[in-house]
Amino acid sequence: MLKEMEQQFLRYIKKMMSYNEAIQLMYWDMRTGAPKKGLEQRAEVVGILSQEMFKMSISEEMAAYIAKLSPSHVQTELSAVVQCALAECRKEYERNKKIPVEEYKEYVVLQSKAESVWEEAKEKSDFAMFRPYLERLVEFNQKFIEYWGYQGHPYNTLLDLYEPGITVELLDQVFAKLRERMVPLVQAVAAAEHKPDTSFLFQKFPKEKQRAFSLELLRELGYDFSAGRLDETVHPFAIGLNPGDVRITTRYDEHDFRTALFGTIHECGHAIYEQNIAKELVGTPLCTGTSMGIHESQSLFYENFIGRHYSYWKRHYPLLQKYAPEQFASITLDEFYRAVNEAKPSLIRIEADELTYSLHIMIRYEIEKELFNGSVAVDDLPELWNDKYEEYLGIRPDSDASGILQDVHWSGGSFGYFPSYALGYMYAAQFKHAMLKDLPHFDDLLEKGDMLPIRSWLTEKVHCFGKTKKPLDILQEATGEELNVDYLIQYLEDKYRAIYQL
Amino acid sequence: MLKEMEQQFLRYIKKMMSYNEAIQLMYWDMRTGAPKKGLEQRAEVVGILSQEMFKMSISEEMAAYIAKLSPSHVQTELSAVVQCALAECRKEYERNKKIPVEEYKEYVVLQSKAESVWEEAKEKSDFAMFRPYLERLVEFNQKFIEYWGYQGHPYNTLLDLYEPGITVELLDQVFAKLRERMVPLVQAVAAAEHKPDTSFLFQKFPKEKQRAFSLELLRELGYDFSAGRLDETVHPFAIGLNPGDVRITTRYDEHDFRTALFGTIHECGHAIYEQNIAKELVGTPLCTGTSMGIHESQSLFYENFIGRHYSYWKRHYPLLQKYAPEQFASITLDEFYRAVNEAKPSLIRIEADELTYSLHIMIRYEIEKELFNGSVAVDDLPELWNDKYEEYLGIRPDSDASGILQDVHWSGGSFGYFPSYALGYMYAAQFKHAMLKDLPHFDDLLEKGDMLPIRSWLTEKVHCFGKTKKPLDILQEATGEELNVDYLIQYLEDKYRAIYQL
Structure with a gap:
């Protein structure tokens, strides 16, 4: 009976994942050569399959699997994979169920509208156009945080969407350290005499x-x-x-x-x-x-x-x-x-190098955090953004397009996403440090x-x-310690001091 | 209320068609460059989406649309498109519903097994390997014909799957005419002295x-x-x-x-x-x-x-x-x-030219027809096949691979499909004849x-x-007359008499 339900659950999530695979292929296709004239219809197909997946994630059938397979005496009978998959589905279920359906629909419409307004606003470098949409997107996310609940800082709930386990408390700590060492290093690099000649790159x-x-x-x-x-x-x-x-x-x-x-x-x-x-x-x-x-x-x-x-x-x-x-x-x-x-130092995040990249992220992180504890208004963002660029990178954007409007993320309602990029750098450096213990001749392997x-x-x-x-x-488990930003700092200092002969 | 149901029905079939579009894209992708290692999983995804579409075609929801939208006093209130779509869905529904679920599942398994056996049998040129599978495929289709019912010849029901309206009675008539004129023409062409030099093609x-x-x-x-x-x-x-x-x-x-x-x-x-x-x-x-x-x-x-x-x-x-x-x-x-x-004259259908192509089709048509009125056994097919090739085309296959095993169609249970190819030629010639009335300078347009x-x-x-x-x-409606094989005959005779100077 239990085995039967476990199998049913596996078939159910396999169906969801099949829809997902089809959606992913359509996504790839739309971005690599699908004929223009079919795109509108293709977007509808993607929408219909996505909606179907969403419905399955909050259906009564899903609720029944969660109810019947979650009790701890049942869990011990399940395979490890099913336990994990169930936990994942439960998290998704609870998250999706807590938002009233009508409100969510309104939000989806807003997202899609906001993305096209952002695109135009960026083109015209006019934050005022985008501002009312950003305000509503923030309001919606503030409400979602209330529905979902939070521990510590409200922004923690958003961080959890992209990087489970990461909190404001942790980020404040690692970013403070990183900032303390990077800002002067970036300044020193900018002021260095011994700069590389890059003319032949082009x-x-x-x-x-x-x-x-x-x-x-x-x-x-x-x-x-x-x-x-x-x-x-x-x-x-x-x-x-x-x-x-x-x-x-x-x-x-x-x-x-x-x-x-x-x-x-x-x-x-x-x-x-x-x-x-x-x-x-x-x-x-x-x-x-x-x-x-x-x-x-x-x-x-x-x-x-x-x-x-x-x-x-x-x-x-x-x-x-x-x-x-x-x-x-x-x-x-x-x-x-x-x-x-x-x-x-540069103004555009996606063109930034590995030394300055994290500073771009910190600026966004600090702004998002303040947005979600209510200590700053959307209206004040362009000024705040520009001030921070001047403070961290020593340069000031001269337009909304090269400042506050440069990233697509907020227009889609993605708040709490940016820190992942900087965490990626920290994780990578920490993995590298641990790898060296097992593969001390790392450099030789590359050579x-x-x-x-x-x-x-x-x-x-x-x-x-x-x-x-x-x-x-x-x-x-891979590195034997908790998140430690020192490895990234050490790596960047060693590397860039050498390159710039500081 | 009726308008609401009409809209619901449209949304329902749109969802089915969305699954279909996703399936088609996966099909295209698998055949144009999808990585090998992902194919097995992709085939499962296609299977799951296809099954979903099939379920929707025979669901209670579909049954309700058919029941409520089919009465003639309701039909008159529906848009022309919805009327046609409903008729299409109804046909599909009735066809699928008439086969017992367990039997259909068995058949799907047999199809997939038969296709791989056919592939191996073709490679080994060994009809005996494939014969038991072909026998069961024919038996299944005979049972399906009983479930679906038929008018006139049992094979009509299979023809209807691919070419609604086409019957054995009609095909017998046009094929007899075509055969009467093509067999001697093919012989004359084969015996012609004035043959094209094709050496430079290669x-x-x-x-x-x-x-x-x-x-x-x-x-x-x-x-x-x-x-x-x-x-x-x-x-x-x-x-x-x-x-x-x-x-x-x-x-x-x-x-x-x-x-x-x-x-x-x-x-x-x-x-x-x-x-x-x-x-x-x-x-x-x-x-x-x-x-x-x-x-x-x-x-x-x-x-x-x-x-x-x-x-x-x-x-x-x-x-x-x-x-x-x-x-x-x-x-x-x-x-x-x-x-x-x-x-x-050649042995392989897919390599045949436009003059001889229809003869390849007639051979298959005659064999299928006899299979489904029970006048020939699967066991006798290779001999029958070879005899017909000798009779119609003047050449005799010397192996099963170049004879009875050459086509994939039967291994997938597709009987009644082949005539469509020959009908395509007849339709095309008839369209051309009608087009000339509107576009008498057809040749100039090409030039x-x-x-x-x-x-x-x-x-x-x-x-x-x-x-x-x-x-x-x-x-x-396009040509002002019923199917008329004379246009194809005239076209082929004129063209090939000129080319071969007969």
Whole structure:
């Protein structure tokens, strides 16, 4: 009887996950070459399938599974996977059920309206256009926090959506440390005399050659092409349909090869994560990365700790020179390395380097936190934003478009998402530190192109678990300690002091 | 109240069609580049969504719509589209409901098993391996015919699955006429002295150049690339996701450009049909071709009546010569035209030319008919098959692989499908005859590349209706008469007597 119900539950979530896989494929397709004239209808199809999944997540049938399978004497009879999957479904159920249906519908309409208004407002660099929508989005989220409840700071409930276990208390602490050490370092780098020459980066590098070079790197990094493919898009992403089908997308800029090169390695890190989730989790909501932050730690590990490492280029620079001899023939390895690791304060987050990136995040974090404890009004945001950029990065946006309006997140109602990016950096540095104990010759591995031990380490400690473990548990078990921002600080200080000869 | 139910019904079928669009996209994806390792899981997802659609087609909710919207005093209040959609759903409902659930499940298992056995049997050229499966497939279909009922010949019920309105009585008549005139013509062509030289066809023609040439032709033919795309696959097909997204696939043989060239034009004909279905039918089961035969008439019209027409090449041959100068520089237009219209008896249907193709179909039709009136046993099929090939085409298969085992259709339980191919030829010739009354300068249009009047004629008379009209009604209304095989006969006799100087 119990076994029968367990099986029914598995079939039920498998159906939900099947809808999800179809939706993901449609998403990929819409962004990689679906014909324009079919997009409107395709969006409707995605909407209908998404709604179906949502209905299933709060249906009476789901309620019955939760009620009957949750008691602790029943749990002990269930497989570990079913226990975890049930917990995941229960969390989702409770979250979705607490919002009155009518209110949620209103919110969905607002989201979609707000996104298109934001797009126009950004184009016109006019925050006033977007302001009333942002105000309503914040109000809705404030109400949701009340429905969902919170411990400590109200913003904790939003953080939990993206990074379960992370709290304002913890972030305040790590960000304070990070800020204390990074702000002066960024200033020192900005003032450094010994700056890299980057002029050669912008020569023409034909797309087809960039692609061929990327493919060679991806193969060596261990991205499995029999479980993936590389396509072009406007805003690159990686997407996992199932562990046997995890696709990467990229964008080629023929006058700045870094866009595709480091972008592809970044997405490769995301993809290798999803390709190596344990097969037994397929068909459950556990078959995905455990959190935004852990996901980002993997992409950043590949992009920065491998892809921008000196030893990596010691191996690959001669190959790159073959692909683009005119561009690189007269440039030494050291000059190349310094150029692709250039750091400088900038206004736009998505173009920021690894040294300054976290400061962009802290600014957003502080603003969101204040929004949700009511200590700042939406009206005051542009000024507050610009002041913080001046304080942290030493530069001041001169328009809403390059300031408060630059990110899409808020227009979709995503508050509490940004910290995940910075956490990704911290996790990655902490993983790297722990990895060095097991793989002390890390640099040699990069130089030899022997990537398997590195990938296996990450798979064993991170990838394989999918969503069966919480982010901070993965971090603790992989590294033997709690979140520790010191490793990121140490890494950035060592690296950038050397590059800028500080 | 009635309006409300009409709206509910429309939402219900829209959901079904949304599942269908997702399934179609997954199908396309699996055949154009989905990573190997994800295919097994993808097939499960397709299975789950298909099952969901099937359940919806026979649900109590569907039964209620049918019961409440079918009475004639209600019908008059419904929109024309809803009336047609309801009729379509009712037909499907009644068909699916009549088969006992357990029996249907058994049949689905048998189908899938039979397809893989067929594949192996074909490879080993061993009909004995496949025979027990074919016997059971026939038995199942015989039972289904009993459940569904039939008028006249039992096989009529199977024909109705693919070509509503077509009966054994009608086919016997047109096939008899066709056979009487084609068999001697094929013999005369085979014996002709004046045969085209085809040796130059098989030179190397690089894939990229073939593709570029195909793209030029597709654009001129009026295939809308903002509502479609061209990809590679193993077994080419066209697929309509919605009228704004109708994709073509092709296969390049670098040593026989005809595969991609005529294959692409063929699929283009299918695609132009689906691109031009009236937008108001989107989201209903009417938004597709009305039958296999009418669909095939459109692909054959483009492939043969346009793509193998002398005037078409008068325009395009110089361009082709530019794409492959070494191959065609010393070949005249007339030599080229005759070579790509070569006709000769062959064993394999899918490689047959337009002159002999219908004879391949007649053989299958006669065999299927006899299977379903019980006058022949499965055991006797290989012999019967080979005898008929000798009689109709003058050649005898020397293996099961090149004979009875060559087609996939029966292994999937598709009986009654084959006649659609031959009907496609007859419809196409009849459309062409009627079109000439409106567009007497048809040949000039091809020579000038002025394709719009031709496409518009087909859209107005055929495409726009989707499935709102039955195939024979479309034929009657477009041509002013019933199915008349004389036009096909006349076309083939004129064309091949000229080419072979008979």
